[in-house]
Amino acid sequence: MDKECLECGMMNAIPVFDITNWNKNDRCLKCDAVLILQSDGSTHTCDIAHGNETVEEALEKLHQHLNTAINNYTRRLRLIVGGGLIKDEVQGLLHFYQQQHYIVSYSVDSRNPGVINVIIRQ
Ligand SMILES: [Zn+2]
Known part of the structure; x- marks a missing residue:
């Protein structure tokens, strides 16, 4: 590339x-x-939970968005995850990725609990 x-x-x-x-x-x-x-400082918003995705499909979409972000100059992903099982699973995976330093950090949006912000790079 x-x-x-x-x-x-x-x-x-x-x-x-x-x-x-x-x-x-x-x-x-x-x-x-x-x-x-x-980083170019950009934020990309992606919805991975409102197309009737299964948990598995949502995690696959998450993986694709993270790959796109790391291969570009994206600083932050704004992930729309809803409030159900998908959110729990996404948080579990992101917790692991943060521990491994694949991402910088993640947090549930302070104003919208159905959104998780992921910092890809500083
Ligand atoms: Zn150079």
């Missing part, structure tokens, strides 16, 4: 990563910035 360095504009070829398997070894050839940690 070609990734443009946000620091200097150099195009770099780096692998497509999975959220559970990325590393900080890929640096910009020109300015040495760590490409995977670069």
Whole structure:
């Protein structure tokens, strides 16, 4: 995958990563910035619970959104999870991902308990 360095504009070829398997070894050839940690400050909102998804389907969607985010420059995911079993399972998985440092952190939105905010990178 070609990734443009946000620091200097150099195009770099780096692998497509999975959220559970990325590393900080890929640096910009020109300015040495760590490409995977670069962020454009953006937030992406995605609903993974209101299309009659099963828990399994919702977790698969979560995985896809996390992969898209880590391979782009997304800073934050705003996950609409509703209030049921999907929310519980998503929180359990994100807790594990945070412990593993795959993501920075996550929290239930202070104003909407059906939303979980995930910080992908600083
Ligand atoms: Zn660079």
